[in-house]
Amino acid sequence: MAVRYTPEFTNVAESPMVQIATAAERMPGSIKLCYGESDLPTPAFICEAAHDAALGGHTFYTHTAGAPELREAIAKKIHELHGVTYDAPEIMGTVGGSMAIYAAIRAGVGRGDNAVIVSPAYAIFSNAVIMAGGEPRPAALAREGARFGLDLDRVRAAIDSRTRMLIVNSPSNPTGWMMTIEDQRALAELAERHDLVILADEVYERLVYDDKPKGLSPHLAPSFARVLPDKDRLIVINSFSKTYNMTGWRLGWAQSGERTIKTMYKAVEFMTSNPAAMVQQAGIVALRDGEPYIAELRAHYAQRRTQVIAALASIPGVSLPHPQGAFYAFPRIEGLADSTSFASTLLADTGLAVAPGVGFGRDGEGYVRVCFASTAATLGDALVRFRDFVTTRGALPSSPGGS
Numbered sequence: 186m187a188v189r190y191t192p193e194f195t196n197v198a199e200s201p202m203v204q205i206a207t208a209a210e211r212m213p214g215s216i217k218l219c220y221g222e223s224d225l226p227t228p229a230f231i232c233e234a235a236h237d238a239a240l241g242g243h244t245f246y247t248h249t250a251g252a253p254e255l256r257e258a259i260a261k262k263i264h265e266l267h268g269v270t271y272d273a274p275e276i277m278g279t280v281g282g283s284m285a286i287y288a289a290i291r292a293g294v295g296r297g298d299n300a301v302i303v304s305p306a307y308a309i310f311s312n313a314v315i316m317a318g319g320e321p322r323p324a325a326l327a328r329e330g331a332r333f334g335l336d337l338d339r340v341r342a343a344i345d346s347r348t349r350m351l352i353v354n355s356p357s358n359p360t361g362w363m364m365t366i367e368d369q370r371a372l373a374e375l376a377e378r379h380d381l382v383i384l385a386d387e388v389y390e391r392l393v394y395d396d397k398p399k400g401l402s403p404h405l406a407p408s409f410a411r412v413l414p415d416k417d418r419l420i421v422i423n424s425f426s427k428t429y430n431m432t433g434w435r436l437g438w439a440q441s442g443e444r445t446i447k448t449m450y451k452a453v454e455f456m457t458s459n460p461a462a463m464v465q466q467a468g469i470v471a472l473r474d475g476e477p478y479i480a481e482l483r484a485h486y487a488q489r490r491t492q493v494i495a496a497l498a499s500i501p502g503v504s505l506p507h508p509q510g511a512f513y514a515f516p517r518i519e520g521l522a523d524s525t526s527f528a529s530t531l532l533a534d535t536g537l538a539v540a541p542g543v544g545f546g547r548d549g550e551g552y553v554r555v556c557f558a559s560t561a562a563t564l565g566d567a568l569v570r571f572r573d574f575v576t577t578r579g580a581l582p583s584s585p586g587g588s
């Protein structure tokens with residue numbers, strides 16, 4: 186008899202990205218812009234801090250929610266950046282932002298409940314809702330000229346009596362869309378009216394390129410924490426992965442009310458327990474000394490963003506909502522109905538791997554995601570391959586010249 190698995194796991198959608206990435210890994214010379222990470226290594230000062238911490242005795246378990254000094258360092262950074270006060274017990278260090286997202290969703294969404302997700306969105310949200318036995322409900326962003334924008338009516342329409350959570354990621358993976366403070370106020374009002382928790386994923390908050398919202402520091406996305414004073418109604422997710430190029434280290438955090446954080450770490454004790462002790466120490470050093478590095482990184486990505494916007498603008502049939510933050514371009518290709526087969530033919534023909542838009546939900550179909558966190562030369566080569574493929578093959582790989 187075949188082994189049976191739970192529907193919570195069998196219903197998890199297989200990512201079309203994995204298919205593309207697996208084929209790309211087997212192909213010598215392929216350019217992999219399908220991943221959500223930079224091709225730059227973690228800076229040496231952070232690696233050295235982890236090395237010193239391990240030799241200095243940081244090799245034991247810590248509190249599940251992280252060492253007190255990490256939680257305090259995060260609290261200090263939140264205050265420095267956003268001017269809001271969170272105390273250490275209102276913060277928990279996690280094994281990547283991913284674990285924080287999973288724990289937050291498991292704490293708030295149960296069987297028969299649903300969560301509204303502003304979409305297209307990183308597939309972790311819908312799949313965590315499915316793993317909790319709930320129903321993910323996408324609420325599509327609107328296209329507003331050269332931008333994406335929040336469509337409040339769609340969010341409202343998706344909410345019903347079983348809705349428990351409203352999930353929003355800004356700056357967004359995959360669209361680069363960044364929420365305004367007015368958007369946040371409107372969502373906060375909806376959350377209060379319908380008794381929902383907001384899960385605000387702010388992992389790209391430091392990678393912002395234009396449109397400084399009034400009254401905020403330049404190059405910083407506005408945090409939801411500034412508009413929602415009821416801390417338990419909001420869970421902010423953040424991570425060291427993108428800000429410090431620490432994707433492989435697995436360190437992130439959740440911030441909320443103390444009651445929510447306690448509820449989450451009580452359960453995480455029996456999942457991952459604490460993030461690695463020496464990684465936490467490296468995280469403290471990143472927070473303390475990392476500002477010049479972040480500024481350099483942002484300048485590097487800003488140039489790549491300009492490069493990608495210019496190159497995609499020159500391709501007939503391709504339109505790019507300008508990314509305001511994060512490090513992705515999410516172009517729409519006229520006539521594209523199957524982004525997975527487009528991406529696999531693009532890879533087979535040119536050796537360029539991009540992520541199919543449908544991997545970010547049905548609202549992402551018709552698009553592909555190009556990660557621009559790479560060197561000028563690699564990105565330039567990739568964009569030439571992309572342009573040649575689209576201009577000769579069009580959106581429908583099986584019909585040369587088709588659109």
Ligand SMILES: Cc1ncc(COP(=O)(O)O)c(C=O)c1O
Nearest residue numbers: 221281282283307358424426437
């Ligand atoms: C929007 C968003 N949230 C969370 C994560 C998870 O990051 P990590 O688990 O590496 O902290 C990612 C990674 O790609 C992401 O794009």
